[in-house]
Structures are given as structure tokens and as C-alpha cells.
Amino acid sequence: MAPRKRTFKEDADAWRTEHTRDLPEAPMKFPVQDVSHPRESNKIFALINKEVVPTNWPDQTFDHIARNDLEIVENGDGTAQGTLQKKPVCYFCKEQRGPQNDVMLLTCDGQMSGEMRDGEVMSEKDRPFRPCGIRFHRTCASTYNADDYNFQYAARFECQGKILCPLHCCGACNVEHQKQSAYVPMLTQCAICLRAFHSECCLPGGAKPLNVAIRLGRSETSTFRMIVCPAHQDTTGTVIQKHLESCCEAGCPIEAKKNKEFENPKPSVPKPKKTPEEKLQQCKKCIRSFHPSCKATKKINNQDAPADICDNCVCQDTISVGVTVIALCPKTKKFQLGKVIRPTDGQLGMMEIKWLHKNRPASYPEKSLVPNSEVAEMRKCYLRIAAAGQLKFWAEEFKHWDEHHLMRCPKVYKKVFLEVKTSVYARKSKKMNTLLLPDVCKCGPNKNCERNECENHMDGRECPPHCASKKSPGFTCNNQLISLGYVHPGLEVRKTEEKGQGVFATEDIKEGEFLAGVHGEICDPIESKKRMEVIESAFDYQCNNYSMTLVQDYTMDMGKYGNITRYVNHSCDPNSELMMDYVFVEQRGKKLFWESRCYLEARKDIPKGTEVTIAYGFDRKNLMIDCKCRADNCTQDMSTKPELDKKVKTKKAKPGKGRKRGAQTVNAPPAKKAKK
Ligand SMILES: [Zn+2]
Ligand SMILES: [Zn+2]
Ligand SMILES: [Zn+2]
Ligand SMILES: [Zn+2]
Ligand SMILES: [Zn+2]
Ligand SMILES: [Zn+2]
Ligand SMILES: [Zn+2]
Ligand SMILES: [Zn+2]
Incomplete structure (x- = not known):
């Protein structure tokens, strides 16, 4: 008998259990011996990784769709009876067969929110898992965009990595372009339409609270705190007595x-002829x-x-x-x-x-x-x-x-979707041109390829893996730190007040010490451009924009896969710097080939407890995020590109061709969309 084919959901679940681990709460240490290698389920990628369909919001939008998974009978005293209805049709088009003839119904991965116990909404930790279970066609969910809901973006691994219906994001955060905050849990759902809001900070004014008793099983009934959102107010016959005589549109x-x-009122000067307003x-x-x-x-x-x-x-x-x-x-x-x-x-x-x-x-x-x-x-x-x-x-x-x-909007402390030890090429990305370079290391028994004496390091490259075997027994090569995915043991990731996660020194670190290789997905120019388009079309001011230019328009993207370096925050007065190095990739005959990589090096002494920072050097000025580094020379926009001070320059310039500074150009987040 042929083995049963796994369903899409099983595929996705298996993928997730395989590739996500519950990382300990911050502060967390990155294990140096982490050997996970990302593999991607073809199916989930086929579903969500297609060309990104722009949502057209706010130019073209839809009414908030009425709920058809929940039937409500109000008791008139702020409570209601609810009946769940699981229908084998698409939530949006109400059909089995979708507009593009798609028959597959995706199932929402989210859970019901607002469940109460003893008159209080249960905390995220205490509430039992109640699957949402709403089903829909991919194309239908991709079209629906009320409150700037963006199914395709949310499903991507750099956003939530889950298939989620609009009941699992906050409509208020979403329209403010705070699209990572939007998915922070503890939402209150509307009982009438497909809409939800953060219970604490985003509850709409003029909403009516409604506690809905929902029958969940044969003998189980539980109460959920919901609202009737202001969209369901009867406005027929409303007459507006007085209007504000200024345009309400942002960007007017x-x-x-x-x-x-x-x-700045000007003294009266003869007014130039003006076109009628x-x-x-x-x-x-x-x-x-x-x-x-x-x-x-x-x-x-x-x-x-x-x-x-x-x-x-x-x-x-x-x-x-x-x-x-x-x-x-x-x-x-x-x-x-x-x-x-x-x-x-x-x-x-x-x-x-x-x-x-x-x-x-x-x-x-x-x-x-x-x-x-x-x-x-x-x-x-x-x-x-x-x-x-x-x-x-x-x-x-x-x-x-x-x-x-x-x-x-709720603070976001997102972790990388998958922690990697060393870099991988993004799917279908062409490899970058390798460089033919000689192995010039002459280190012997007393010189373990230390960073300040190995000729390879002085010349801007790591040693090839066979370096150690060429030397005497007992010899260790210390010049393969990027290739081995080494991370300085005195670093940890911690939550910061204003900047999400940050990297902190847990011991005193000396100037010039190697901190960590920069690892993520290496994207060729085509893939890099595609990813930038995803970010731009999502209009997410909290987007996971962790891509960094390497060489020849190749980028290192740490949005999905990354290591500790992706949590390093910007400072206009940074204490570390991105450096570039060549790592060995292959040997053909006697010829050795190398490729570019970046790593993080301490630029100053970093005392224990200090946050490790770099200068991002954003290459576009239309930045939406304000710098919160609090440095005296703060430029407010993360565009600072540090000058190497003279001491460092001469020291680095001496051996060979000198070491290249990393091209620390981080791509800028998207320009502001018209609304809000
Ligand atoms: Zn449909
Ligand atoms: Zn859902
Ligand atoms: Zn919110
Ligand atoms: Zn509603
Ligand atoms: Zn109006
Ligand atoms: Zn106007
Ligand atoms: Zn050496
Ligand atoms: Zn070596």
C-alpha cells in the first residue's frame, strides 16, 4: 500500500516543529555548537512565496466581512449566546471552488481570543488552546484587505510564519503600519465582523462590550469577551450639525x-495672483x-x-x-x-x-x-x-x-525565525563569484594562527579548513572563526526598553576582539530585489529588514535565518564595527577559492553589561524609524557611517592589501504610505 500523502497542514506543522525551537526567554545565550540547517517545505513556500500581490490598501478596499463562523443571539444585558459554525466553504467567497478555480481551503493557524474565567480574561499563558479554524482560499484571503490586513505578508516566515485570518491581528495597529505589534496576542474580537483589536491599548471608542457564551463541545461552554465594533452602529438619519473646515486627509x-x-505669519505683502483653491x-x-x-x-x-x-x-x-x-x-x-x-x-x-x-x-x-x-x-x-x-x-x-x-502599540521582542550557525544561500540564489587566492599562512607550532599574527588573517582571509592538519599535532588554527560560526562567549541577547532585543556584553571585551560572524541567508541581486519589494509592499514600519549589502549587490538577509548579530542595534556612537573577510569555499586542483563574509569586531573596549552597537548607515533618507541611541552625536535617522579613526586605519593598513571594512549599508524601510 502506498504511504498516505501528508496534507498541507501536516506538512506545515511538521516543518514548524522541525524548524522552530522554543528559545529560552531573554537573556538567552547562543549555543556555539548549533548545527541546525534550514530546509524549507516546498509546499508552504509554493503557497506564500509567490509573487507578492500588493494589497491595494487604502486605494481599493472592502467592508469588514460579517462573521459566518459564529452565530450570536444577544440577551440584551451585555451578554450573548454564541454557536460556532464550521463550514466546509471559503470564509470570504462562501464557495468551495475559489475565483481562480482553487479548491484547496487553508485553515487558520490562530486561536480564539478573549476566553474568560471567573469574570476575567485569561492571560495568554493560562488560556487553553482553542483553534480558530476559519477556512479560506489563498486567493480570497490575499485579496481581502480591510484594516490593511495582508494575509500573504503575515504568512511569510519573516513576519509570523503562520496562516492567519484577520481575527489574529489588531486592526488599529495594522493601519498604523505597526505590523509586528499587530500580531502581539491579547486581542478582543468583534462578535459581528472579522475584526479584532488589542484589548488593552487599541480598543475602539464607541464599541459595545459583549460577553459571549460559546458552546465548545458536548458539555463544555466558555465565555469570551468580545465587542460589537462601531461599524455596526445604525447611522441612518444622522445629520451632522457642524463640520471641521479643514481637510482630514493626511498629507493634504x-x-x-x-x-x-x-x-509663521508674514507681514502683509501684496498677495500674488492665485489659482482658486x-x-x-x-x-x-x-x-x-x-x-x-x-x-x-x-x-x-x-x-x-x-x-x-x-x-x-x-x-x-x-x-x-x-x-x-x-x-x-x-x-x-x-x-x-x-x-x-x-x-x-x-x-x-x-x-x-x-x-x-x-x-x-x-x-x-x-x-x-x-x-x-x-x-x-x-x-x-x-x-x-x-x-x-x-x-x-x-x-x-x-x-x-x-x-x-x-x-x-505593544512592544515587539521577536526572535529570528530560525537560528543558524553559519550562512546558507537563499533558495534559487546564484552563488557569488569566488576569488582565487593563495594560502599564505606560515604559522608554525608556536603560532596557532592567532588573529594578530597569521598571514592569512593579515591579508584579509580566513585559513582553509585543512590549515591545522598541515601543522604539527597540538596545533589549532584560530583563523576560521566565521566559517565555524564562532560567537564570542561574552555576548547575550536581552530585551531593551525602546529598541526591541539587543546584544549585551556579559564580560569585559577588548578593542579588536572578534565578536561573531554575520550569518543569515545570502541572496543574489535578483532575490535581494525581490525581498526588498516584499518589505516595501507590506508597508510595515516594524519590518524585519535585516539585510546587509555584501558585494556585487549580494545581500546577507537575517530576516528569517540569522544568528546573534541580527539583534545588534544601531548607535550613532557605536562600539563595534562590521568588517569584511574572505572565507574558504572550495578547492579545485591546487587552486583555492574564497567568498566574502562579514563579521563583527569590537571597535572600542566594551565593558561588561554594555550594549554592543554598530552604525547601520541606512542608505536612504526616507526612514520611518527614529534613532533611539541617545548618543551625543545622534543623527536621529541611523544614517551614520563611522569614520575609522586614524589609529585603526594605520594599524590595519600595514599588512598586505589591508582589510576591507564591511559594506554596512542596510537597506531602508519603505516610504510612508499615504494613509495615517
Ligand atoms: Zn474563496
Ligand atoms: Zn483565524
Ligand atoms: Zn493594537
Ligand atoms: Zn465589527
Ligand atoms: Zn466621515
Ligand atoms: Zn486636502
Ligand atoms: Zn596562520
Ligand atoms: Zn590557520
């Missing part, structure tokens, strides 16, 4: 110009206004987006608890600055706003319930309507919020 050029003029359109559903040409969302559900409704209302964007807003005060009938707070009762479509005043007049309320349609996220252009006495206060509040609002 007209508002940018007006803001500038407002900040585009007229503002008032949104029919909320207090916002917009220039039709500034609108980012052109299509919804494959139809033209309504011309008289703003993007926020078309996409049913939420405003999270904690966000600074401008809202219509029901008492004063004026637009006031406020903050969305966690509601006490939670009425659908009503946000609880705490008003922000410099000195609140006694007649003004401290907080109010305001309909969602009368609240808008604060923008710079709305400062122009501040009352004279409040302007400075509003400007300070706005500036603080603008600089800090992304900090509410």
Missing part, C-alpha cells in the same frame, strides 16, 4: 501650506471635511467609493481609547480638544471624551458622551480653530500625542 498639501502660514467636501456621516482630490480610498467592494463620505467613514476606521481627538462638545456646541477614555458602560456608537482644557471654566463639563460621528482624530490643521487662549496648550498637547502615539 493645501493644509500643509496653511499650517506653515499659520505658524479646491473646495472642501463635508462628510455626510461625520464632522470631517476633505478635498475630493486628497481622498485615498477610490474603491470599496469593487465599486466607486461614495464622493460625499470621508475615507474614515468609508473604511470604518476606529479611534482607539487614549487617542487625542477634536470633538463637538454637547454642552458648549463648540469643537474642543479631548481624549477618548475607557467607557464606564459602553454604548455602541458613543465615545466617552475627557475634555482637555488649560483652565477649564466651571461651566464646561469634565467629560461627555459624544456620538462617534462627532469625534475626529486630532490633526495639526485643527489647531487653527483653537481659541486664542487655548492655542499654545492645544499645540503642546498635539505635539506630545503626535510624537508618542505609536508607543501605545
Whole structure:
């Protein structure tokens, strides 16, 4: 009998158990003798590694799809009965056969969130595993993009390495391009549509809490904390009394110009003849206004987006608890600055706003319930309507919020998908040109190819593996550290406050010491370009962009596979540096061939407990991440490329052709997408 073919899920599971190990919580030590070699399951790659389909968000999007895995009967007291429905059809197209004739239904790898015990949501550690089980076609999931959900990107190994439906990412984090934070667990799901939000930091204002008792088995029922998201509020008959007379779209050029003029009023000079300004359109559903040409969302559900409704209302964007807003005060009938707070009762479509005043007049309320349609996220252009006495206060509040609002997203401490000891070539990547170089090492019994005396090392290459066998017994060659995947034993990975993981010295390290070879996947120019496109199309400001240029447009990518060096953070005043070296790859007859690799070397003495840092030298200026190195000479944008100081230069220049500095050009993350 022929052996049964493994299903896709079994394949993927086997792949995962084979290739992921539970690494100990930080601080963690990297074992020097790690001999894992990555193999990739063809099937999962065939599914997710196809050409990356851009999600088209926010230009073309869809309504949040209604849940068809859960049927809800509300009891009217904030609780409901839920019945799970597992259907053998695609969640998105409701068919067995997909739009491109695909018959395979993928199953979501995620788990149900919000399960409660004794009236409290269980912690991630305590909750039992309840599979989500939603099934869908790959093509259908790749098309659906509400809240900037990107199935293909999430499934990739450099993101989550799992097949996940939209119920396992936070919609609020996602639209803010915080796509690694988005997948940090502890989400609250909407009971009506395919949407979820971080329970603590991203809960939408104006959502109604709903505790749903779900029957899980024959005799098991458990309660899940869910919400009814503001998208399900009945807005028929809403009339907006008053509009904000500034464009609500981010990146509006007209508002940018007006803001500038407002900040630096010029003495009246004869005004140049100007072309008539585009007229503002008032949104029919909320207090916002917009220039039709500034609108980012052109299509919804494959139809033209309504011309008289703003993007926020078309996409049913939420405003999270904690966000600074401008809202219509029901008492004063004026637009006031406020903050969305966690509601006490939670009425659908009503946000609880705490008003922000410099000195609140006694007649003004401290907080109010305001309909969602009368609240808008604060923008710079709305400062122009501040009352004279409040302007400075509003400007300070706005500036603080603008600089800090992304900090509410959960911190991410991601580990490399697979830890490798030495580099591997990416699949289908062509090998780089090897270099014909002689073995010039003349080390003898008393010289163990130490880094400061071996001729090979002085000439910028490692010794070939047979170096030791050429010498007398008892001889060890110390000039193969990159090839052997050696890592300095005095290094460990630890969580940092602001920069994710970092590498720290656990003992005093001297200037010039070898720290670790830089290992990951070697990508040829075509593969490198492809990977950059994936990152750019994902619009993930927290992307795993760990690729570093080697030579001839070849890159070392540590996004999926990597070693300790991938956790080294940037500093504008770094204490270590990337260096380049040649490692032996093959022997043909008597000829020896070498290839380029990078390694990390201490550039200064690194005292025990200090973080090991390098200068990234980002090669593009459109960086979205701000440098948090706190060095005196910080450039704020990680573009620093350190000059070798003179002492080092002369020391390195002496032997042979000298050693090359590593090309530490790290590719830049993507440019900002229009929305938010
Ligand atoms: Zn489908
Ligand atoms: Zn799911
Ligand atoms: Zn979130
Ligand atoms: Zn919903
Ligand atoms: Zn505009
Ligand atoms: Zn609107
Ligand atoms: Zn030697
Ligand atoms: Zn040697």
C-alpha cells in the first residue's frame, strides 16, 4: 500500500516543529555548537512565496466581512449566546471552488481570543488552546484587505510564519503600519465582523462590550469577551450639525501650506495672483471635511467609493481609547480638544471624551458622551480653530500625542525565525563569484594562527579548513572563526526598553576582539530585489529588514535565518564595527577559492553589561524609524557611517592589501504610505 500523502497542514506543522525551537526567554545565550540547517517545505513556500500581490490598501478596499463562523443571539444585558459554525466553504467567497478555480481551503493557524474565567480574561499563558479554524482560499484571503490586513505578508516566515485570518491581528495597529505589534496576542474580537483589536491599548471608542457564551463541545461552554465594533452602529438619519473646515486627509498639501502660514505669519505683502483653491467636501456621516482630490480610498467592494463620505467613514476606521481627538462638545456646541477614555458602560456608537482644557471654566463639563460621528482624530490643521487662549496648550498637547502615539502599540521582542550557525544561500540564489587566492599562512607550532599574527588573517582571509592538519599535532588554527560560526562567549541577547532585543556584553571585551560572524541567508541581486519589494509592499514600519549589502549587490538577509548579530542595534556612537573577510569555499586542483563574509569586531573596549552597537548607515533618507541611541552625536535617522579613526586605519593598513571594512549599508524601510 502506498504511504498516505501528508496534507498541507501536516506538512506545515511538521516543518514548524522541525524548524522552530522554543528559545529560552531573554537573556538567552547562543549555543556555539548549533548545527541546525534550514530546509524549507516546498509546499508552504509554493503557497506564500509567490509573487507578492500588493494589497491595494487604502486605494481599493472592502467592508469588514460579517462573521459566518459564529452565530450570536444577544440577551440584551451585555451578554450573548454564541454557536460556532464550521463550514466546509471559503470564509470570504462562501464557495468551495475559489475565483481562480482553487479548491484547496487553508485553515487558520490562530486561536480564539478573549476566553474568560471567573469574570476575567485569561492571560495568554493560562488560556487553553482553542483553534480558530476559519477556512479560506489563498486567493480570497490575499485579496481581502480591510484594516490593511495582508494575509500573504503575515504568512511569510519573516513576519509570523503562520496562516492567519484577520481575527489574529489588531486592526488599529495594522493601519498604523505597526505590523509586528499587530500580531502581539491579547486581542478582543468583534462578535459581528472579522475584526479584532488589542484589548488593552487599541480598543475602539464607541464599541459595545459583549460577553459571549460559546458552546465548545458536548458539555463544555466558555465565555469570551468580545465587542460589537462601531461599524455596526445604525447611522441612518444622522445629520451632522457642524463640520471641521479643514481637510482630514493626511498629507493634504493645501493644509500643509496653511499650517506653515499659520505658524509663521508674514507681514502683509501684496498677495500674488492665485489659482482658486479646491473646495472642501463635508462628510455626510461625520464632522470631517476633505478635498475630493486628497481622498485615498477610490474603491470599496469593487465599486466607486461614495464622493460625499470621508475615507474614515468609508473604511470604518476606529479611534482607539487614549487617542487625542477634536470633538463637538454637547454642552458648549463648540469643537474642543479631548481624549477618548475607557467607557464606564459602553454604548455602541458613543465615545466617552475627557475634555482637555488649560483652565477649564466651571461651566464646561469634565467629560461627555459624544456620538462617534462627532469625534475626529486630532490633526495639526485643527489647531487653527483653537481659541486664542487655548492655542499654545492645544499645540503642546498635539505635539506630545503626535510624537508618542505609536508607543501605545505593544512592544515587539521577536526572535529570528530560525537560528543558524553559519550562512546558507537563499533558495534559487546564484552563488557569488569566488576569488582565487593563495594560502599564505606560515604559522608554525608556536603560532596557532592567532588573529594578530597569521598571514592569512593579515591579508584579509580566513585559513582553509585543512590549515591545522598541515601543522604539527597540538596545533589549532584560530583563523576560521566565521566559517565555524564562532560567537564570542561574552555576548547575550536581552530585551531593551525602546529598541526591541539587543546584544549585551556579559564580560569585559577588548578593542579588536572578534565578536561573531554575520550569518543569515545570502541572496543574489535578483532575490535581494525581490525581498526588498516584499518589505516595501507590506508597508510595515516594524519590518524585519535585516539585510546587509555584501558585494556585487549580494545581500546577507537575517530576516528569517540569522544568528546573534541580527539583534545588534544601531548607535550613532557605536562600539563595534562590521568588517569584511574572505572565507574558504572550495578547492579545485591546487587552486583555492574564497567568498566574502562579514563579521563583527569590537571597535572600542566594551565593558561588561554594555550594549554592543554598530552604525547601520541606512542608505536612504526616507526612514520611518527614529534613532533611539541617545548618543551625543545622534543623527536621529541611523544614517551614520563611522569614520575609522586614524589609529585603526594605520594599524590595519600595514599588512598586505589591508582589510576591507564591511559594506554596512542596510537597506531602508519603505516610504510612508499615504494613509495615517
Ligand atoms: Zn474563496
Ligand atoms: Zn483565524
Ligand atoms: Zn493594537
Ligand atoms: Zn465589527
Ligand atoms: Zn486636502
Ligand atoms: Zn466621515
Ligand atoms: Zn596562520
Ligand atoms: Zn590557520
